[in-house]
Amino acid sequence: MKFFVDTADVAAIAELNALGMVDGVTTNPSLILKSGRDILEVTKEICGIVSGPVSAEVVSLKADEMIAEGLKLAKIAPNITVKVPLTWDGLKACKVLSDAGHMVNVTLCFSPNQALLAAKAGATFISPFVGRLDDINLDGLELIADIRTIYDNYDFKTQILAASIRTVNHVAECARIGADVMTAPPEVIRKLASHPLTDAGLAQFMKDWEKTGQKIL
DSSP states (O other): OEEEEEOOOHHHHHHHHHTTOOSEEEOOHHHHHHHTSOHHHHHHHHHHHOSSOEEEEOOOSSHHHHHHHHHHHHTSOTTEEEEEESSHHHHHHHHHHHHTTOEEEEEEEOSHHHHHHHHHTTOSEEEEBHHHHHHTTSOHHHHHHHHHHHHHHHTOOOEEEEBSOOSHHHHHHHHHHTOSEEEEOHHHHHHTTOOHHHHHHHHHHHHHHHHHTOOOO
């Protein structure tokens, strides 16, 4: 499973990328706001750090305007993925942009039917929101599994990009189900390395090592 990092924080992206933990980046208007930077400027900088897809989201609601914004965003760098919402106008924009050879990430997916439509419209990625479904007492991971089954049934090439990842368990379960990609904030990716038994074991090793009175350096 590929790891995308869900942030516009350039320093966090660079740190994770240096460790080989970044296969791509996703951004959205909320993350751009949090960064406090110009969308074109920060997106260009991110594209210079990572070689994989970088999702930049349109902000218009009408198809023609989405297409115009998408074409402008696509000019930033070759690895730009234009991000459009899963609305009827968004699907229209997806079709035009994908037919023109641009990568498209269709976001805010909450049902298998929506995912089916996105694949038919030529989406490169579909972004089902796991955590937001969990927030309203629905099973976000079940949606990932349903989309995986549908896409495999008909050999759709659209990649499942599990989004709204809130916990390390979400990551493991998405990998088990067969999501192609997951995108998560930097702090969630860092937490994947943590386990209380690792901490306890390391503490015991260090305690025993101190008793030996030895040094390596």
